[in-house]
Amino acid sequence: MSTVALCWSADFAVSQARCVTPARMKTADNLDPSAANLERARADAELLRRIARDDREAFSQLYDRFSRPLYATALRILNNPSEAEDIVQDVFLALWEKAASFEVTRGSAFAWAVTLTRNRAIDRIRMRTRRAELLSQTTAEDAGTQPSDAGPDSATRLLFKEQAGTVRAAVAALPPEQQRAVELAFFSGLTQQEIAAQLREPLGTVKARIRRGLLKLREILGGRHD
Amino acid sequence: MIDELHEELASLYVLGLLEGDELASFQAELAHDSALQALVRDLTESTARLAYSVPGSPSPALKARLLDQIDTAARWRAERKIVPFSVPAWLPWAAAACLAISCAWLGQLYLASRSENALLRDQQTLAEFELSSARNQLKAERLIAQHEVSSATGQLAAVDQNLKRAQQDADDANLQLASAQKLIAARDLQLAQNSERVAELEAKAAHDTDLANFKISTLASLLGNSPQALAVAVWNPARQEGVLRVEKLPALAADKDYQLWLVDPQYPIPVDGGVFTVDPATGEARVTFKADKPIKSLAKFAVSLERKGGVPKAQGPMVLLSQ
Structure with a gap:
């Protein structure tokens, strides 16, 4: 997991808020996950501050950093590429409009963006009442278009890959029952009772699995950012 | 923790x-x-960060659309910005004057507001007092009403109890009346029976006391030593009894009695009518007698002198005989 943090040296993230070069990645080889998270959060916050001043370039960079996980989340929840893009578009416009209201003390920009995306996707899925149909489907396939050469630069794509690898490994490290409970809770938009019914387990068991799963993820991924 | x-x-x-x-x-x-x-x-x-755990990439066109949108938004914002202009030298003084006037006006407004506020507070206090008074009055009226309702309920219960008692008394009286009516009916029946009986008895008594039915006879002496002896016998055939009155009969010896005899043709010998004695001084006696046997048709009376206590069949000398 340490390779994920390579690109997030404090100087680079705060002053430039840009993706790092491979050379600088190597210098941060020993950065621990919590420190990497902290640096990434600071870089994101700086981008938002610039966006609040109508900085188009900062918006472009933030899009490159957030668009794939946000889109993947929306796609996983909605299982519809077109609707997932609509959600991502709405979220980025919201970030553009509300960047000035972002407070770093209340959490990271990334968590804010994910929360916006997830809430809007869940609202939409509930509005469509397609829950049963979507639940019957298993793992969402990667229906999105692969990034073109005109997309994020290679360093950003590398960062994304590292992040994705880290998180997938963390999820895979969870016991299967915790993994299933956490995934359903995060991506399905179901209530506690509906998750318990879906898993055919008592509600208390499901709650305990979610608790243990999230605590384990925090332990692996290093949750504290401030 | x-x-x-x-x-x-x-x-x-x-x-x-x-x-x-x-x-x-x-x-x-x-x-x-x-x-x-x-x-x-x-x-x-x-x-x-679970967002990184699932695959998916948006189309490149999305970024282009978004950048276009924010460019449009940025232009719109820029158009709304106010163009700066040069400030005239007199403007600060004018602003200060306006500020002073505003302060004076606001001060006056403040004082007026304070006065009005005090008045409103007084009105509020008065209104609260009135509200409190009204609440107290309402509470008192509620208590009185509750008391009256409670009292009326009690009276109603008492009246109801009295009514029940009166109903019970009426029921008892009706029972007694019915019983009395039955008793009266029984008495009336008995009275009617008694009246019938009285009528019968009166009829019978009238019959029994009808002198026309009586047998009255005078008995004459058959003795030589007492020719003045006289007797009258009256026989009531209905009551099968009679009365004998004698005068001047000779005094009896100690071992002798006079014995009355009734002659009825249906019997072969006279029927015993009982023994009697007379007053030795006057020779009088009054005797109520009854026949020893039922008498249908009395023909004569007779008196004989018999031994003390009488005999079933006349043996001694005949002293008196009806004429």
């Missing part, structure tokens, strides 16, 4: 799975618990 329950609630909260009272309660705790806030932040951050 955060317990498992709060860890669980924080996990569910981060995932948006708390609802209703559970959510409100947790949010209330969260607002005052910095450790819980830190846990929620940590879990939010690590959970948000």
Whole structure:
């Protein structure tokens, strides 16, 4: 997991808020996950501050950093590429409009963006009442278009890959029952009772699995950012 | 130190799975618990990174659309910006004058407001007093009404009890009346029977006392030594009894009695009518007698002198005989 943090040296993230070069990645080889998270959060916050001043370039960079996980989340929840893009578009416009209201003390920009995306996707899925149909489907396939050469630069794509690898490994490290409970809770938009019914387990068991799963993820991924 | 329950609630909260009272309660705790806030932040951050665990990339056109949109928005914002202009030298003085006038006006307004406020406070106090008074009066009226209702209820209960008692008395009286009516009917029946009986008895008595039916005879002496002896006998055939009165009969010896005899043709010998004695001084006697046997048709009376106590069949000399 340490390779994920390579690109997030404090100087680079705060002053430039840009993706790092491979050379600088190597210098941060020993950065621990919590420190990497902290640096990434600071870089994101700086981008938002610039966006609040109508900085188009900062918006472009933030899009490159957030668009794939946000889109993947929306796609996983909605299982519809077109609707997932609509959600991502709405979220980025919201970030553009509300960047000035972002407070770093209340959490990271990334968590804010994910929360916006997830809430809007869940609202939409509930509005469509397609829950049963979507639940019957298993793992969402990667229906999105692969990034073109005109997309994020290679360093950003590398960062994304590292992040994705880290998180997938963390999820895979969870016991299967915790993994299933956490995934359903995060991506399905179901209530506690509906998750318990879906898993055919008592509600208390499901709650305990979610608790243990999230605590384990925090332990692996290093949750504290401030 | 955060317990498992709060860890669980924080996990569910981060995932948006708390609802209703559970959510409100947790949010209330969260607002005052910095450790819980830190846990929620940590879990939010690590959970948000689950977004990296699923595949998917938006189309390149999306970024272009977004950049176009924000360019449009930026231009619109720029167009709304106010163009700066040069400030005339007199403007600060004018502004100061306006400010002074405004301050004076606001001060006056403030004083007027204070005065009005005091008046309103007085009115509010008065209104509160009136409200309190009205509440007290309402409370008193409610208490009086409750008391009256309670009293009326008690009276109603008493009246109801009296009514029940009167109904019971009426029922008892009706029973007694029915019993008395039965008794009267029984008495009337008995009276009617008694009246019938009285009538019968009166008829019988009339018959018995009818002198026309009586047998009255005078008895003449058959003795030479007492020719003046006289007797009258009256026989009531209905009552089968009679009365004999004698005068001047000779005095009896100690071992002798006079014995009355009744002659009825249906019997071969005279029927015994009983023994009697006379007053030795006057020779008088009054004797009520009855026949020894039923007499149908009395023909004669006779008196004989017999031994003391009488005999079943006349043996001694005949002293008197009806004419």
